[in-house]
Amino acid sequence: MTLNILQAVAGLDWTSIQRSLDEQGYARIPDLLSQAACNAIIGTYEEEGSFRKTIDMARYRFGIGEYKYYRDPLPEVIQQLREALYPELARTANRWLEQLGKPPAYPQGLADFLAQCHQAGQSRPTPLILRYEAGGYNCLHQDLYGDVSFPFQTVVALNQREADYTGGDFLLVEQRPRAQSRGHVIALNQGDGLIFPTRHRPVLGTRGYYTATLRHGVSTIASGTRYSLGVIFHDAQ
């Protein structure tokens, strides 16, 4: 799906993706990137000039592993993914606001949304590549980088579970007000994308919609090396 990501993303079954987002809070996009595209992105990992910052997760007690934030200009595939996924997700984001009785807040295009980020002092790019070795994991967290945030983000599995690594499943935990938390374990194959909420989602209860809080992470990698690509839409301070 890499050659023309804009066209390919436009051709996805957005009705069923939106239904999945509404019902589950997340949506899987099988084969969002080809194997060749995934391998090319993994290939950027050692190109230090591509990144603005490297984080040793243990140092901040975020988990065990390493990630790197790409610098501007982003690699073309990542830029295209960010631009192509944004408009449909902005529609869903505005619909979710409406369900909670709030006015729409997200412009139709990524450029206008990023202009809002920049005005708020958030102008450093947030797309990142993550690498975990055996024993690595990613603690449950939210990716917020200032006052402005986009309610969805995307992760793409860059290598193959069971072949390149074992363990290391994506985790999504939903915390409902005055109730126990619910966990989802989402196993992604190489190239699969996953759209999930950054912070919150509306859930339909008996008395209308209420807000659930979400956190995501990765379970412990049992063997091998796991790579993933995080596409976050808001920029960072």
Ligand SMILES: O=C(O)CCC(=O)C(=O)O
């Ligand atoms: O490695 C993963 O699958 C999750 C990475 C992550 O936390 C993110 O993309 O925001």
Ligand SMILES: [Fe+2]
């Ligand atoms: Fe994250």
